[in-house]
Amino acid sequence: MASKWFVRKACTVSFESSANDLWNIMSRFNERYVFITDSEQEGNIVAYIRNTDIMPSLEDPEWMKRQVGQLPFHTNVAFFQEEADMLDLFKVFGEEVVVIQNREGGTEGYLHREDILYYLLTSQSAHTDWIRSLLNSIPMGIVIADVHGRIENFSSEVLRMVRLSPEELRRQRVGGVLDQDVFQKVVENGETILNHIIVNDRIGVLADFGPIRNQHGNVTGAIIVLQDLPFIEKMAMEMEYVKDLNTDLQGILSSIYDEILVLDENGVLLRYSGNLIKDFWEIDKEQLIGLNLMELEHEGTFFAAIVKMVIERKRKVSVTQESRSGKNVLAVGNPIFDEKGKLERIVIALRDITETVQLKEELLHAKKMSEKYKKELEHLRDQKQYGKNRQLIYASDKIEKVMKYIQKIANTSSTVLLTGESGVGKEVFARTIYELGPRSSKPFVKVNCGAIPETLLESELFGYEKGAFTGANTNGKPGYFRMAHKGVLFLDEIGEMPLNLQVKLLRVLQEREIIPIGGSEVVEVDVQIIAATNKNLEKMVEEGTFREDLFYRLNVIPVAIPPLRDRPEDIPLIGLHFLQTFNEKYERTTQLSQDALDLLESYSWPGNVRELQNIIERLVVTADEDLIEAHHITPLLKKGKKQYLKQRLNKIMPLKEATRAMEEQLIKMAMDEYKTTSMAAKMLGVSQSTISRKYQEIQEKISRGEQIGFKV
Numbered sequence: 197m198a199s200k201w202f203v204r205k206a207c208t209v210s211f212e213s214s215a216n217d218l219w220n221i222m223s224r225f226n227e228r229y230v231f232i233t234d235s236e237q238e239g240n241i242v243a244y245i246r247n248t249d250i251m252p253s254l255e256d257p258e259w260m261k262r263q264v265g266q267l268p269f270h271t272n273v274a275f276f277q278e279e280a281d282m283l284d285l286f287k288v289f290g291e292e293v294v295v296i297q298n299r300e301g302g303t304e305g306y307l308h309r310e311d312i313l314y315y316l317l318t319s320q321s322a323h324t325d326w327i328r329s330l331l332n333s334i335p336m337g338i339v340i341a342d343v344h345g346r347i348e349n350f351s352s353e354v355l356r357m358v359r360l361s362p363e364e365l366r367r368q369r370v371g372g373v374l375d376q377d378v379f380q381k382v383v384e385n386g387e388t389i390l391n392h393i394i395v396n397d398r399i400g401v402l403a404d405f406g407p408i409r410n411q412h413g414n415v416t417g418a419i420i421v422l423q424d425l426p427f428i429e430k431m432a433m434e435m436e437y438v439k440d441l442n443t444d445l446q447g448i449l450s451s452i453y454d455e456i457l458v459l460d461e462n463g464v465l466l467r468y469s470g471n472l473i474k475d476f477w478e479i480d481k482e483q484l485i486g487l488n489l490m491e492l493e494h495e496g497t498f499f500a501a502i503v504k505m506v507i508e509r510k511r512k513v514s515v516t517q518e519s520r521s522g523k524n525v526l527a528v529g530n531p532i533f534d535e536k537g538k539l540e541r542i543v544i545a546l547r548d549i550t551e552t553v554q555l556k557e558e559l560l561h562a563k564k565m566s567e568k569y570k571k572e573l574e575h576l577r578d579q580k581q582y583g584k585n586r587q588l589i590y591a592s593d594k595i596e597k598v599m600k601y602i603q604k605i606a607n608t609s610s611t612v613l614l615t616g617e618s619g620v621g622k623e624v625f626a627r628t629i630y631e632l633g634p635r636s637s638k639p640f641v642k643v644n645c646g647a648i649p650e651t652l653l654e655s656e657l658f659g660y661e662k663g664a665f666t667g668a669n670t671n672g673k674p675g676y677f678r679m680a681h682k683g684v685l686f687l688d689e690i691g692e693m694p695l696n697l698q699v700k701l702l703r704v705l706q707e708r709e710i711i712p713i714g715g716s717e718v719v720e721v722d723v724q725i726i727a728a729t730n731k732n733l734e735k736m737v738e739e740g741t742f743r744e745d746l747f748y749r750l751n752v753i754p755v756a757i758p759p760l761r762d763r764p765e766d767i768p769l770i771g772l773h774f775l776q777t778f779n780e781k782y783e784r785t786t787q788l789s790q791d792a793l794d795l796l797e798s799y800s801w802p803g804n805v806r807e808l809q810n811i812i813e814r815l816v817v818t819a820d821e822d823l824i825e826a827h828h829i830t831p832l833l834k835k836g837k838k839q840y841l842k843q844r845l846n847k848i849m850p851l852k853e854a855t856r857a858m859e860e861q862l863i864k865m866a867m868d869e870y871k872t873t874s875m876a877a878k879m880l881g882v883s884q885s886t887i888s889r890k891y892q893e894i895q896e897k898i899s900r901g902e903q904i905g906f907k908v
């Protein structure tokens with residue numbers, strides 16, 4: 197009688213129950229099968245669900261809400277009356293479960309295949325060969341072992357499940373292939389352990405362990421029934437899928453990043469992938485695996501910094517770093533958290549940006565250069581606008597005043613009379629007025645009235661017609677007035693103009709027209725006159741050598757240029773400007789010492805800027821050494837010796853200070869001139885020791901960069 201042996205209680209659910217209810221029953225009662233009844237009222241078992249059918253879906257909350265009827269179920273249930281002979285049950289061994297019913301047709305319970313096997317193995321009438329063929333015919337793995345775990349028998353399915361050959365399996369003990377602890381419990385305590393999942397790198401099975409007893413009830417071994425875990429296969433498939441995904445991901449990442457490093461939450465390098473950035477790593481990266489990258493800090497490896505930053509800030513951090521080999525690398529560190537928000541991993545993506553950085557630097561450089569050129573251009577434009585062109589150098593307030601005045605009048609095109617000593621720069625100012633004025637794009641014609649012979653001046657100014665006089669150009673000549681049409685005519689040294697020509701000039705200035713020599717036609721001219729002279733025209737007018745009416749015609753806008761000695765602040769600047777010009781011209785690298793500049797500044801410059809220009813040129817050409825000292829200059833300032841101190845004594849100062857300054861300057865002058873202390877002492881009428889001591893003090897002062905003599 198089947199029920200005599202063992203009948204398992206059948207847990208039931210209806211088709212309408214939820215998957216959640218089903219799973220609750222299975223897990224609560226540790227059931228492998230739950231039966232489905234046609235309806236709650238009738239309660240007839242019509243199908244069953246195996247625990248392994250639903251396990252893969254348990255994680256899905258949506259699945260849990262489904263009805264049992266929507267789940268995969270099996271209908272191959274065999275029904276037997278409880279008084280049926282067990283042998284009848286063997287006949288339907290292909291069925292997984294057999295429902296045992298009582299006489300009234302109600303459900304008593306059920307048996308599954310292992311139960312029947314168990315019966316067979318414990319039944320005295322069992323025949324070994326018969327059992328063996330039976331074992332092999334079923335789609336489950338069955339292992340029979342003695343109490344020591346020695347494998348006595350197994351079905352062919354086992355070999356597939358444990359991936360061993362029959363010989364290999366026979367050499368093994370159950371504990372080595374399956375689970376020693378569970379086996380131990382079964383043979384020692386006679387426990388039946390069902391639904392035990394064994395998953396390791398070789399197998400993935402669901403195992404039922406049952407004890408085998410002899411007729412005295414003693415445990416003599418164990419029967420283990422193995423079933424494939426369908427989700428293991430699914431997992432394997434998923435693993436394959438994940439692997440593929442991983443390959444794709446690697447491909448995608450390596451096209452964005454060159455290297456990926458995976459670190460644990462403490463900064464230990466677990467793995468890396470991608471192409472090595474050439475010349476970046478100074479150590480073999482294999483050696484870094486298992487190392488905490490933060491420990492590399494002392495070696496100047498930047499990951500130390502980024503790892504620390506990610507750990508501390510717990511957010512994405514990007515840094516760039518230049519390696520010792522000059523590689524520029526962008527590193528992006530990303531923290532990865534577990535579901536509780538705890539830092540689990542740090543992923544650092546690296547990109548070689550050496551080329552990008554280089555390009556950026558080049559771009560920056562180009563930008564800087566264009567910025568510089570732009571500034572220079574603006575500066576040049578300003579210079580033009582304010583007359584500060586390269587030719588006109590100044591620092592003094594006096595010239596600044598003149599410049600402001602010039603800027604005011606430049607737009608008027610009125611006649612300008614420039615006065616000033618010879619060499620003060622009258623022509624430079626005339627050109628500045630022209631450049632600042634509205635005629636700057638038209639001609640600037642200079643006529644030196646003192647340099648052209650009186651007989652030719654008229655024809656040079658007004659031009660002549662063909663064959664006007666013997667020796668004249670056969671084609672005629674336009675003359676400076678016509679050449680300067682719409683532009684500026686600069687009449688330099690106007691005081692030198694002969695009286696008879698002054699009348700003609702006056703007429704042109706009044707009428708704004710000329711009659712070329714030998715011509716009869718009147719030619720209209722539109723010129724701005726800028727005249728210049730170093731003569732005192734008013735005095736000449738008084739003396740009758742310059743026409744008064746012409747003087748007033750010319751003196752519309754008088755501009756007086758102060759002599760250089762009245763603006764000593766300009767001297768060093770103009771001097772250095774000439775020094776640079778002549779250094780370039782003569783390919784020299786001469787310099788002016790501070791006392792040389794002091795000396796230039798204290799000189800009275802009777803020849804004004806022209807004299808300064810000439811002296812500097814001579815110094816540059818003749819200097820034996822690069823450093824031009826005061827004593828190199830003294831011999832060139834012959835005329836000025838007497839006025840040496842003139843500029844320095846034109847202001848009130850404490851007498852004591854003035855005496856000291858005067859003394860310093862005199863001693864310096866004497867030493868520059870006479871070179872020896874004995875000569876200087878003689879010239880200054882004091883003892884040599886006095887000069888020697890005082891001159892030493894002066895030199896010390898100079899070497900400390902202090903100014904000697906009168907201060908500016």
Ligand SMILES: Nc1ncnc2c1ncn2[C@@H]1O[C@H](COP(=O)(O)OP(=O)(O)OP(=O)(O)O)[C@@H](O)[C@H]1O
Nearest residue numbers: 587588589617618619620621622623624730805806
């Ligand atoms: N402020 C200045 N900055 C730079 N160079 C200057 C300056 N003033 C004059 N010079 C230069 O000094 C020299 C003499 O100047 P310029 O010929 O203009 O003087 P001038 O007053 O016209 O002389 P002259 O009365 O003898 O004709 C020129 O080479 C000129 O370029």
